[in-house]
Amino acid sequence: MATVEERIKQVVSSVLNVPEDEVKSEHSFSVDLGAESIQSVELVAAFEEEFDIDMDEDEALQVQTVGAAVDFISKVMKEQGKL
Amino acid sequence: MKEQESVMRLCIYEDGYENLYPISYLRPVFELRCGRTLLREKIERSLGPADGCFVRDALAAAWREKLAFPVNDPSLLSGADLILVNGRAVFANVEIDRRGPEQVGMSGDEVVYARLNAATLQKLGEKTVGGILEAAAKALPARQIDVTVVKFPWDVVFANPAAIEDDFRALGATGRSGKFADGAYIYGDESQVHIADSAEVHPTAVLDTTHGPIILDEGVIVYPHTRVEGPTSVGRDTLLVGGKIREETTIGPVCRVGGEVEASIIHGYSNKYHDGFLGHAYAGEWVNLGALTTNSDLKNDYSSVSVYINGKLTDSGSMKTGAFIGDHTKTGIGTFFNTGTMVGVMCNLLGSGGPLPKFLPSFCWYFNEMIAKGTGLRSLIDTARAAMGRRGVELTDADEELMKYTYEITKEERDKLVKRDRRKLRVRR
Numbered sequence: 001m002a003t004v005e006e007r008i009k010q011v012v013s014s015v016l017n018v019p020e021d022e023v024k025s026e027h028s029f030s031v032d033l034g035a036e037s038i039q040s041v042e043l044v045a046a047f048e049e050e051f052d053i054d055m056d057e058d059e060a061l062q063v064q065t066v067g068a069a070v071d072f073i074s075k076v077m078k079e080q081g082k083l
Numbered sequence: 084m085k086e087q088e089s090v091m092r093l094c095i096y097e098d099g100y101e102n103l104y105p106i107s108y109l110r111p112v113f114e115l116r117c118g119r120t121l122l123r124e125k126i127e128r129s130l131g132p133a134d135g136c137f138v139r140d141a142l143a144a145a146w147r148e149k150l151a152f153p154v155n156d157p158s159l160l161s162g163a164d165l166i167l168v169n170g171r172a173v174f175a176n177v178e179i180d181r182r183g184p185e186q187v188g189m190s191g192d193e194v195v196y197a198r199l200n201a202a203t204l205q206k207l208g209e210k211t212v213g214g215i216l217e218a219a220a221k222a223l224p225a226r227q228i229d230v231t232v233v234k235f236p237w238d239v240v241f242a243n244p245a246a247i248e249d250d251f252r253a254l255g256a257t258g259r260s261g262k263f264a265d266g267a268y269i270y271g272d273e274s275q276v277h278i279a280d281s282a283e284v285h286p287t288a289v290l291d292t293t294h295g296p297i298i299l300d301e302g303v304i305v306y307p308h309t310r311v312e313g314p315t316s317v318g319r320d321t322l323l324v325g326g327k328i329r330e331e332t333t334i335g336p337v338c339r340v341g342g343e344v345e346a347s348i349i350h351g352y353s354n355k356y357h358d359g360f361l362g363h364a365y366a367g368e369w370v371n372l373g374a375l376t377t378n379s380d381l382k383n384d385y386s387s388v389s390v391y392i393n394g395k396l397t398d399s400g401s402m403k404t405g406a407f408i409g410d411h412t413k414t415g416i417g418t419f420f421n422t423g424t425m426v427g428v429m430c431n432l433l434g435s436g437g438p439l440p441k442f443l444p445s446f447c448w449y450f451n452e453m454i455a456k457g458t459g460l461r462s463l464i465d466t467a468r469a470a471m472g473r474r475g476v477e478l479t480d481a482d483e484e485l486m487k488y489t490y491e492i493t494k495e496e497r498d499k500l501v502k503r504d505r506r507k508l509r510v511r512r
Contacts (some may be wrong), residue, residue: 007510014510037458038433038450045455045501046508057459 004051004077005070011046012066015039025067033066047073053080089201090163091182093130095123096137096212097170099234102392105409105427105445106236106350106365108489111138111146113170116335116350117239118246119254119298119316125174125246128253130166130181135159137212141488145481157210166198167212173231173242175249187216187225193232197223235392236365236407237399243348244295244331247314251277251296261299264288275313279303288323294330309341324356335368337474345380347405352474364405367428369470371413378420379438380405390423391442394496399423409445411467427497428489429463444497446490453504454497460490 002010005025013020016033029035035043044060047053047069053076063072077083097112106115113123113136120128127133135153138146147154159165166181172195179188179196185203188195197219199207207218231242251257254277259269261278266286269276275292278284282299287307290297295314302320305311311328318336326341334340335351342358348365355361357374364378380403382388388404389396406420409428418434426432427445435452443449448457457463464486468478 010510010512011508015508041448041455041457042451042453042508045453045505046510049505049508050510057456058461061458 004074004083005066007050008047008066008069008073011050012043015043015046023066025065025070027066028064029066029069030064051077051082053077053082092134092159092163092165093127093132093168093181094135094137094159094165094212095126095133095168095170097139098213099171100139102235103171103233103239104236104393105425106239106367106407108428108445108493109142109145109367109410109485111136111142111170112233114146115233115239116333116348117173117233117242118175118248118333119250119300119318120246122170122173122233125249126168126170126172129174129177129179130168136170141485145479145485148479148481160210160212160215161204162201164198164200165204165215166196167215168196169194169232171233172196173233173246175231175242175246177228177230179228179230185223187219187223188228188230189225190228190230190232193234194220195228195230195232199223235390235397235399237363237390237401237404240346240348240363240365240405241401243333243346244314247298247316247331247333248295250316251275251298251314254298257296267305271313279319285309300336318351326358329362346403350410352471352476362405363401363403364407366406366408367410367412369411369467370408371470372408373414373416373418375416376414376418376420376434378406378424379422382422388423391425411463411470413466427493429467429486431457431463442500444500445493447497447501453507454500455504456497456501460487 009020009023012023027033063069095113100107100112115122133152135156143155187197209215209218233239257274257277259278260280261282263284264286267284267288269290271292275296277298279301281301282303284305285307288305289310291312297313298316300319303317305323308325309323312330315332317334321334321338324341327343329345331346332344333348337352338349339354339356341356343360345362347361350368352368353370355372359376362380385402387402388399404423406424408426412430415433418432419438421438421441424441426443429446430443431448433450448455471478
């Protein structure tokens with residue numbers, strides 16, 4: 001079973017069209033991975049679909065890096081009984 | 084000694100607001116624009132100043148700040164003679180007196196007004212508008228009158244031409260006042276224009292009155308290469324920046340409009356600056372339609388157009404029905420609306436090459452053929468505040484609470500479509 005981090009990287013790769021092995025935890029979505037504002041919104045939606053969670057948009061869009069997304073999504077999954 | 088006339092209170096009430104979504108989410112139904120004036124203004128022009136109104140509880144706080152009379156004050160429903168008027172009635176060419184015999188005026192099966200004496204009110208003992216109307220219908224004689232009572236958003240658009248003509252007659256003053264440049268032209272009867280003192284019509288602008296009157300309110304500027312066909316009304320401080328303003332159009336105050344508009348109502352404080360077509364549509368306040376935003380108002384098979392009303396496809400009965408766009412919605416460049424599209428309030432819509440879905444829930448984003456949550460309520464309210472601030476209008480705390488309330492009541496329909504479209508993002512493994 002893929003880890004949360006692996007699944008996040010798969011989603012990022014799919015949405016941002018970046019090879020999965022080039023997505024690193026320290027990467028910023030916007031600066032390093034080229035996500036523009038619409039793609040950031042799309043990423044939030046894709047994460048919600050992947051993990052079957054509901055994220056607060058304000059909080060989710062504050063998350064800047066892949067690593068921070070792992071922490072944030074893991075927290076939301078625990079709160080919503082998905083982990 | 085002459086007896087003093089008893090007080091005859093006029094109270095305007097709203098009902099049927101759900102069928103008028105999205106253009107009634109943030110305003111009472113009687114604040115809809117039809118012709119140059121709002122439905123309420125027509126009622127007051129006909130019957131005199133209102134003494135109060137009754138609206139949904141959620142609207143009361145915000146609208147107490149905007150209206151000159153009490154909102155939802157139950158003390159108005161007793162202690163004096165009373166005429167209750169349905170805020171969905173279009174008081175154009177209407178002969179109803181404020182005073183007169185006790186009766187219920189009906190248009191088909193819609194109540195237009197109920198006129199009751201203080202003694203009858205006391206005897207009926209009802210404390211709410213709904214209660215009074217129900218009791219009055221049983222107790223008082225009914226009179227059928229020829230008045231349009233709008234039920235759906237397209238009804239407001241269909242009633243617009245006659246309302247413009249009636250508003251033009253009510254203005255009284257016709258002809259060119261204001262600044263009418265050499266090289267500007269009136270095609271047709273020159274007495275069928277009302278150009279206010281501070282309005283300007285620039286060279287090469289054409290006002291065509293062959294099909295009806297044209298009203299240009301105070302501060303309107305009609306820039307070169309604009310053609311305006313009557314019947315059309317343009318509200319104060321609006322700029323027409325080139326293009327074709329076709330017949331049967333009302334543009335409210337403080338708008339910037341170009342491109343092509345036909346048989347539509349733009350409520351006010353909205354922009355459609357660039358090319359693109361808006362037809363048989365109602366756009367609310369603080370709407371911004373990006374360049375080349377276009378709606379269809381006619382199906383290729385000329386059949387009548389259906390529109391989603393409260394989740395159900397409802398036949399408009401007309402083959403010419405466009406889009407209904409809620410307040411504060413913004414579209415990006417090249418956004419296309421299908422015939423009979425319903426767009427909620429405070430949406431952010433980006434064209435994706437083809438027509439958007441026929442129903443877009445309030446507060447959604449649309450992009451890449453997907454309805455999404457977007458950046459959330461907070462950022463949409465901040466954008467609304469910024470847009471209003473640019474025109475010197477404050478978004479009050481009460482306005483914000485009304486937006487939050489509307490967000491909650493539209494959550495279920497929005498979440499359902501967001502979850503549905505989110506599946507398109509499933510990672511294929």
